[in-house]
Amino acid sequence: MTDAARRLGEDLARALSASGSSAGTVSAEVVDITDEGVNVMMGGALVLDVPCADSYRGRKAGDWVAVRPGARPVVMWRLGEDPGDADEATIRQLANEVALDVQVLRAATWGTAAPSGSGWQQVNTLYLRKNAEGKVELYGQLGSVTDPSPDAPAGRAPKPVTVTANSSGSWRNGRRDSYRDYPFQGDYTGGGNLRGAWFYGNKIADACSGKTVASMKVSFTRRRGSGANARRPMHLYLHDHTSPPSSLDLDEGPEELLSLSVGANGTATIPADWRAKLASGTRKGLAIYARGSRDYASFTGGSITITFS
Known part of the structure; x- marks a missing residue:
């Protein structure tokens, strides 16, 4: 305070x-x-x-x-309207996700006599397998069908994946700034404009391999003690480095996807064309760069959450 x-x-x-x-x-x-x-x-x-x-x-x-x-x-x-309806929708969505995660079987019993009650069908051969999520699936081959089989459940999209940066840093005047461990943008002292970046190796493309990417969201935190306290935009770029280089080159950008006051956390959706380049491995990570003192700021985080369809 x-x-x-x-x-x-x-x-x-x-x-x-x-x-x-x-x-x-x-x-x-x-x-x-x-x-x-x-x-x-x-x-x-x-x-x-x-x-x-x-x-x-x-x-x-x-x-x-x-x-x-x-x-x-x-x-x-x-202040405002009762958030109960929105909370209920969120809870239902989470409950559905939990139900899909759990292997459900109401009962499993056995004995030497035939089962009591109606609706039973005799299985000639029982097949089972594990699906891509490690869940067990059963299939019973019957001699004759007296009650139609329920439809197989619809295929489920792969679970979201969160990729974190392996490293990060800042560059000034064409070389690594050894005094700054965190990504900075802008220039507060007149020593030259700073550019910062997050490096993921090939983790983003590896996470997306063989899947259809629906969205990518990236999260950042504005560091305290860096520039004005009021909101300042992040000037975001793409880069094609798997690890910190001697000189940081910037590619597509800038995009002002997020604006944060000091100490604040925020999440932004990565544009579709950027998402495609990151998923394919054409681009490897994210960077920031600004000129002058107005948008001078430093950020941490850079975790990317990828959802699939």
Whole structure:
């Protein structure tokens, strides 16, 4: 919690007390989500890393929230419509995924006599196999069919894969910047514009081999202590290096897929043409580059989640 945020919270708390308000909260807009809470616009100022009550779930930029001001402001709850319907849809989707992951068989019994009850069919030969996901499939070859077989379940798309970078770094004036372990963009000191990159080897193309890619999403975190606290866009590029080179060359770009305030986490969808190049191995990874001090910033992360159809 910065001194400026603390002073703002105290001023707002005093203003509420002087006005005789009994609500004890003020409205604020969430700018970004961070690992310590949220960055919010409150009283016309950007307040960083405001902690949140457990009741504030499903946090996202653009939410309007109720904040309890004070020496340490706290987000109490989200303002707006009841999110129950959206939560139900999410829960149903997760439940369906879990059901597909579990091998389901209601009962397995045996004995020397024929089974009791109706609906049984005698199997002449029983076949079984494991599918690509390691699930067991059974097939019974019958002498005659008295009850039609249910349809075989539809094929399921391969599970999503998350690929993380093997390494990352920054380059300036055509060579590796040994003072910066994280990717930077821009120039804050006049020493030359920085470019940073994430390197994955051949992991992206290997994960996509033999599959149809539906989407790729990449996640980043804006590092604290790098440039202005307000939101700054990432100027993203593709590159064709499997590991850190002596001189970093940039390919397609820039694309401003994501804009983050300091400390914030964010996820962006990689464009279809970029996705195709990464999946085929024509391009190997992602990079950032900007000119001047306005968009000077540093980022970590770079994990890519790939879904298939």
